[in-house]
Amino acid sequence: MDAEIDLRTIFSFIRRQARLILAVFLAVIGLASIYIFTLTPIYTATTLVMFDPQDGDLLHDRTQNGLGSLADPRVEGEVLLARSDNVLLSVIERENLLDDPELHPQLGFSARVLSLLGLQKPALPSAEQALQQALSALGHMVKVQRQRSTYLINISASSVSPDNAERISNALARAYIDTQLSAKVQSISDARDVLVEQLGAARQGVIASEGSFDRYIEANLGSIIEQTSSPELSTLQVQMRQLGTLRQAHAAEVATLQSLLAGQDYSALASRLADQDLAELEEERQGLLARLQDEAAIASDIDLRQDLAGVEARLVERANLGISSIQAELQQTQVAENSLRQNLRTAIVSSGLPPKTLTELYDLQQQTELSRQQYDQLLLRSQQLQAQATLQLPDSRVVSPALRPSEPSAPNSRLMLMTAALAGIALGVALAFLYEFFIGGVTSDEQLAALARARSAVVVPRAKVQPNQLSVADLVVDAPLSAFAEAVRRIRTDIDRGLRLQKERPSDLAPVIMVASTVPGEGKTTLSLSIARSYALAGQSTLLIDCDLRRPSLHRELGAQPSDNLVSLLQSRGPNEVLDDAILKDDLSDLYTLVGSTGSRSATDQLITSPNFGRLLSASRRTFDVIILDTPPLSPVVDGIYLAKLADAVVMVVQWASTAQQEVRKSLLSIEGENEREQVIVPVLNQQEVTSSPYHRRYASYYQEKTV
Known part of the structure; x- marks a missing residue:
């Protein structure tokens, strides 16, 4: 019975205030219609981007990459990256949006009023202010959001021009993917640069450890031979000294020959190298030089200088060939010396040395081996990073580019009218209630x-x-x-x-x-x-x-x-x-x-x-x-x-x-x-x-x- 009385009261109230409710409803609908009519149509274009949570690296085994619980935070991070200022600035620069009317700097309302009244001259914004205004305007035009709980990202752009909406949406997707890839490559390059610095220090460590071992053997070789009484060690020591003397002689000869070549003393070069061809070329060069000093000869033969240049080129080539042969002998000597040194190390370690000497040698050898292993690892990783930087793929890709919208997305006239109708009814009932019970x-x-x-x-x-x-x-x-x-x-x-x-x-x-x-x-x-x-x-x-x-x-x-x-x-x-x-x-x-x-x-x-x-x-x-x-x-x-x-x-x-x-x-x-x-x-x-x-x-x- 109470429910019936309440409903009857409500219906009676609506019947009494029907005119007021209807008037308010029609007024709200009318104002909404006028407002909708004055609005500028806005077009929205959307680019659909797929984010792959696995690492986009061709050298990486993608089948072994587990997603785990980090995929969702990564997707949310990609959404933030896609609408970051860096990406928006890239779009502005690529598409030259500073000249676009929608993003072009505009005077504020107060400035326009003062300018219209002649109280103030309009002041154009600076380049930085114009860029900031364009960045803010573009930020309001674009929208990036994740499609529910999937790996799809919607990148939308709204504009008064459908072509502009399509262009900005696709440009934003491209700039986002490029920025993503650039960030990955830059991260790998930074890691490689750090390794390069560490690689130099490791190389110096290997050299130092190798030298310390050799210096210890050279300094203690006599005592080691006395302790072991090994004839093999004595023979190896004599051979090492002979190879060292020969290496130094070859090195000194190479240095002397290179000095003579730099000073163009081809006669001395031919004498030290015992090269008859080189000596004949030097005589020919001297003859050409003599002829060049005679002006009549120069007048009769203008190609003397070219001939002289050809002879000098053959001289340099012949001299380098002789020097190269000495350098080859030097390298062979160094290889033989290194091999002999390795044999000496092995023989020393395998000889019957006292435990203290063996322990010292073992420590020096282990330090050398560890330094070499560390250097090899750093060198391998640096080479891997170098290859990895050139074989990176973006983690996101465009699966559906934006198309030119055929209909405006705003204003949604039907929705706005429905909302206005509901608001008009609610406002009418509220005013009717106030009028009925208070006013x-x-x-x-x-x-x-x-x-x-x-x-x-x-x-x-x-x-x-x-x-x-x-x-x-x-x-x-x-x-x-x-x-x-x-x-x-x-x-x-x-x-x-x-x-x-x-x-x-x-x-x-x-x-x-x-x-x-x-x-x-x-x-x-x-x-x-x-x-x-x-x-x-x-x-x-x-x-x-x-x-x-x-x-x-x-x-x-x-x-x-x-x-x-x-x-x-x-x-x-x-x-x-x-x-x-x-x-x-x-x-x-x-x-x-x-x-x-x-x-x-x-x-x-x-x-x-x-x-x-x-x-x-x-x-x-x-x-x-x-x-x-x-x-x-x-x-x-x-x-x-x-x-x-x-x-x-x-x-x-x-x-x-x-x-x-x-x-x-x-x-x-x-x-x-x-x-x-x-x-x-x-x-x-x-x-x-x-x-x-x-x-x-x-x-x-x-x-x-x-x-x-």
């Missing part, structure tokens, strides 16, 4: 009933005063079958039903009915008189008291003269003496009234809370059947809050589509907060337009209106 006036009985937390509310239609009438309240007597009179009787019915359900009120005392409103001008006094006349016409002795002591208006509704009797009564020490003079009888019914004058000069809340008012009300409840209090509005005056304590029922009058609901809610809360016992609340929506009420339109034929 706007009450426009239906359901609204008022919800505000008052009552079962229902009574709707009183708007009525007009005829020339022969003083007040709309006269319709209760003059037009008892009118819609206005019927609404007043419905108010009386709701009051009586609520009073019958009350358990705390004494049955021998007349009920006190308070007619209140939130603000002035809601028709409270007219309804007070109408309800009171309805009770009087029903045969109940009724007293209507004008409790608005500041601005009394009941006397105008009755056509009576204003009177100070009520104020005098409340201020008098013996109120019973003037009570009979203060009560007036209605000309149209048996209603009795207590009217006021132009207002009290005293604090009216003190008069309301005075003992005289209490005694007046007590006496009236014993004398009459019904007491109705026409109270001042609750918002500007506190009198109504005090009067609410004395009332058994409160008729809360709210003007249709006028009083803010928040104000009505505050007034109802003020009444409930001051009342310590159960109280009947009858909400009344007053002066509703008949044309806006479906209820009155549907049942209009049941009323006989004298005035509407």
